[in-house]
Amino acid sequence: MFKRITLFLLTNLAVLALVSIVMAIFGVNPSTFAGLLVFAALFGFGGSLISLFLSKWTAKRFSGAQVIEQPRNEVERWLVETVRRQAQAAGIGMPEVAVYDAPEINAFATGANRNKALVAVSTGLLRAMDRDEAEAVLAHEVSHVANGDMVTMALLQGVLNTFVIVLARVVARALSNYMGRDMGGMAYFAVVFVLDMVFGLFASMIAMWFSRQREFRADAGGAALAGKPKMIAALERLAQNHGQNTLPKQIAAFGISGGIGHGLKRLLMSHPPLEERIAALRNAQPETLRQGVVA
DSSP states (O other), X not given: OHHHHHHHHHHHHHHHHHHHHHHHHTTOOGGGGHHHHHHHHHHHHHHHHHHHHTHHHHHHHHHOOEEOSSOOSHHHHHHHHHHHHHHHHHTOOOOEEEEEOOSSOOEEEEOSSTTSOEEEEEHHHHHHOOHXXXXXXXXXXXXXXXXXXXXXXXXXXXXXHHHHHHHHXXXXXXXXXXXXXXXXXXXXXXXXXXXXXXXXXXXXXXXHHHHHHHHHHHHHHHHHHHOHHHHHHHHHHHXXXXXXXXXXXXXXXXXXXXXXXXXXXXXXXXXOOHHHHHHHHHHOOHHHHHTTSOO
């Protein structure tokens, strides 16, 4: 957590330094943008942090996940005990365990606190996977929790949001100065809107690149907790039965199963292609697997 906070602070300082340099290059006085920086930080981080703190409630609400308060059958007992064992091995608190009704093979983890997270699996997963494969999927999700991926993604998104808000307005003001006249009213807001879209697209590419990297790491963590053969078998099962991801947009990035894309769409995918994940896991060394989960 100390490393994550340090990285967060350093990243923010780097963003502010870069913004100041851009302002200086375009002849804009940074002191006149103090209010903008505060505005950008509040809006940039506000939405991300609110989403993070409401993530468990949102996930339950939009997926219909039912938390297992008291196991009603052998399958639910197995789910709870498996997650309990993996959480202990990963050095985190026991997450809530839930099941949601969906036809595809999928699972997700979310929560602002790694010691009070939520791990949920679909009914489709319980029907299609054997115990070894399901154990690996649970280990993958527990690895996400142990690595603090939900928090890190929220902080990264906040930094990117702040950067987009500030840079769009700095560039719009610079264009106004370059043309030798104030660009006011609707013209200014139109330029800012376009720049927000352009910079926002690049920010999304960065966020999705990071998301794909954390999937590789969670696969390695799943292999460390459940065993490499089980994790590979689970990914192969996903590849064989890959279908539409019915998870709501708010939590789709935290599912184990992603989409398929080519070209520009591939740059906006939250998950790497399953064949790449399988290949990476086959070639992973034992020390790489151990680094896949924080213990």
